[in-house]
Amino acid sequence: MVHEIILTPLTDSTNKRQSINNNNITDKPTQINSLSSGATTYDSDSDGESVRIREVAHENSNNNNKTNFRFKENFFSDTTNSTKPSNSSAVWQYAVRDDNPNYSICCLCPDNKRISTHNGSTTTLRKHLILKHNKADLVLSHIKRQRKKTLLNPIKKQELHSMFVNCIIRDGRTFNDLEKAGMKKVLQLLIPDYEPPNRYVVARQLKQLDVFHHKQLIEQLTSVDNISLTMDLWSNRQMRCFLVITGHYFIGNKFDLQSTVLSFCTFNKQHTGVEISRTLQDKLKELNISQKVVAVTCDGGKNMIRAIDDLDLNVKRVWCIAHRLHLTITNGFGLWIVKKQTDEEKLIEENDNTNDQEDEEDVSYIEEFENNNEMDITGGLELDDESMDTNRAAEEEEELISDAVDDEITDSWTEDVNESDIDIGYAQEIIVCLMRKCRGLTSMIKRSTIITMFFDKERKAQNIKRNLCRDVKSRWNSSYSMIDSFLCLREPIEKLFDYKHQLHLQPKQLTKLSSFELSSNDWMTLSHLNLVLRPFFHATKAMSGRRYPSMGIAFYLLTRLKYFLQHHDKKEGLIVKHFKQLLMEKFSYYFENNDQQMSLLKVYAYFDPAGFVTLSDVEKRSVEQTIKIMATDETFPSTEATTTSQPSFLTMITNNTTNKSSLSEKPNISAIDLFNDAIGDATYEGSAPNKNKKASIVDDIYNYRNCVTRFNLKHKPDVSSSIKFWQTFGLQFTILGKIAQKMLITPSTS
Structure with a gap:
C-alpha cells in the first residue's frame, strides 16, 4: 500500500534545500506552542512549491512476518492537488489497518505499534500521532470543531438522543436509520442544528441500557418471594438458535401478575438437556433467584424434560398444555402424514418445487393478459395511498393472518408429530389429501404472477380483507387459519378455477392448477374441520395469556373440550362424529395417561x-x-x-x-x-x-x-x-x- 504525505512548501529549490528536506523526513517537525489552539506554524516558500513523498506502507515478506516501512522517493510537484479521497481521515497517511478491524498499525513507530480503532473510531490513533510523533497537521482546527457544535441545549440534545434510541428499539429499526439521507433531511428541517446519533452511539447506548435494566431487574426480583418460569428453545430459518426464559411472579401481597423476560440469548451449543440445564442455572444465579423458582412450564421435548429434572432445586415441571393440544390435533387428524403417492398424485407435491423459470414465463404473459378486453384484470387494482383510511389499513393488518406464518420457526413441537401412513384410517386419508391440496394451491397462487393478480382482483372486488395462508408443522393453529381462510375466500377460489383457461397459463401450470381444484365434498370437509377445530383454536388463545393466571382456566377449558368431543348433537353428521372420535382418542392419550x-x-x-x-x-x-x-x-x-x-x-x-351487644347494657349473668x-x-x-x-x-x-x-x-x-x-x-x-x-x-x- 502506498501512502502520500504532502510536506510544507520549501523555501528554496536548490539541491542544498532538497538535502535538508530529505533529512527532515526522519526528524520531528517543529514543536508547536499549543495543540489545543489548533494553530500550526510552517516555513513556507513564496513560489508555493510543495514536495510530495511517496512511502510504501506495508510489505509482507515470504520469509518472515515482519512488516517493513520505507520511503521510496521524493519529488517536486508544481501542483497542490491530492489524490486522497475526501471522505478519508488524514490519520491514514501515517497508519494502515490491521487484519483485526478494531486495530491499526502505526507506520511511524519502529515496533509497528498497534493502536485501537474500535468501532471505526480514529480518536486514539489521532492522539497517538499528535503526542508521540508531533503530527500537528492532524490537530482538528478550531473552526471545524466550532462548526459541528449545535445550538441546542445539552439537556434537550440528550433527550432527543434518548428518544431516537428508544424509537430504534421499539420499532426494531436498523442502527443506521437516522444516518440515511432522507431521514437527515427531515430532521434538519424539523430540528435545525441537531445531529442524530449514529450507529456507534446507538450500539453504545444499547449496551448501557442492557446493563442498567439488568441491574434494575435484579433489584426488582429481591422483593419477590416465588417465581415461576417458562422456557422455549427454537431456531429460525437461518438456523440461529435462541433460548428465552420468562419469569412470572407477584410483587408483595398484591395479586397483580407480572411477566418479565429474564433472558433472551443465542444458544450456540448442542441442544442437550445437560447444556440447557447448565445455561439455565447460570442465568438464575446471575439474577439471584435460584432458590425462589417453584415451577417451570416447558414443552414435552426430551431435552427440556432432562434439563428441568437436572436442576436439583425441587422445582415442579409443568406441561405446556398448548403443546399437548398441538399433538392431539396434528396426530389425531394426521395433518402431516406423508402418504405414499401414486403417479397421478405426484402432481400435487410438484408445486412445492416450482422452479423460477415458470414464474418468469408468467411475467411474459402479463401484458397480453392485461390487454384482454374480456378479462380486465387491472380494473380496480390501483390503490390511492393518500385516500386510504388509516383505521381501515390497521384493521386489514390485524385481520391478515397469512403473515403470521411467514416467519417459520423450528422447535421441539415438530419432534413428536406423526408423519407415517401406517394404520392410517379412511377419515385421516381424506384429511391428508385435502390438506395437500390446500397447501399446494396456496403456494401456487403466491408463486404465479398471473394467478396472484387475478386472485387479488377478485378478493378486493368482494371486499375481503383476508388472504390465503399456508400452515406450518410447528403450530397446529396455523392449519386452522389456513382452513378458515379457504372458507372465507371460497368464492374467489371457485372463480379462479372457472376462468383458469382464460389466464394464458402454460400447459404444465394449467394441469397443476387443475389438480388442486376442490370438489363440493372437499368444501364440506373443510367446513366440518372448521367446526370441530374452532373450540380448540379459541381455547388455545384463552390459555396463552400473560396478564392473568392461566392454569385454572386451562383446566376449565380442557374439561369443556372433553365434553365437546364426547357429546354429539342430533344434527351432526357422521363425518363430524368421526372427527370428534379421532381427537378424543389422542386427547385421552396425551392428557389422561x-x-x-x-x-x-x-x-x-x-x-x-x-x-x-x-x-x-x-x-x-x-x-x-x-x-x-x-x-x-x-x-x-x-x-x-x-x-x-x-x-x-x-x-x-x-x-x-359483639359490637351490637357492647352498645347495650350488660346482660344478667345466667347459670x-x-x-x-x-x-x-x-x-x-x-x-x-x-x-x-x-x-x-x-x-x-x-x-x-x-x-x-x-x-x-x-x-x-x-x-x-x-x-x-x-x-x-x-x-x-x-x-x-x-x-x-x-x-x-x-x-x-x-
Missing part, C-alpha cells in the same frame, strides 16, 4: 374459581389433602391472625353481633355463663378466634369453599376470575393465600 401431571393440574385449578367449579367433590377433597400437606411442610412468615387482616365470613358475623367461666370458654365453630391463635389451614379451606361458591354464583368463568377473586378475598386467607401466590404464578403454556 399421565396421572402425576393431571393431579398437579387439578391442584393448580383448585385456586381458580373457573377451575374450582369443574372439579368434582372427590377431586376437591383430594386436592385439599394435598394442600394440608403443603401447609405443614412449609413455614410461612406470618401464620398468625392479626387485627390488620380482613376477617373471614363467619368472623364478620360474630364481630357484628350457664357461670358454668362456662368456671371451666373456661368452649371452642366452637362461629366463635371469634383468639388473636394469638395460629390460623388453621382447615379454617382457610372451609372459608375458601364458601367464598368461591358465592363468587361463582355472581360471575361466569372467565380468564380474569382468579385475579378478581384473590384481589377481593385474598387477605382473608392467611395460609391459603400464601399457597395461592405460589400456585397462581405458574402459566399453562410456554
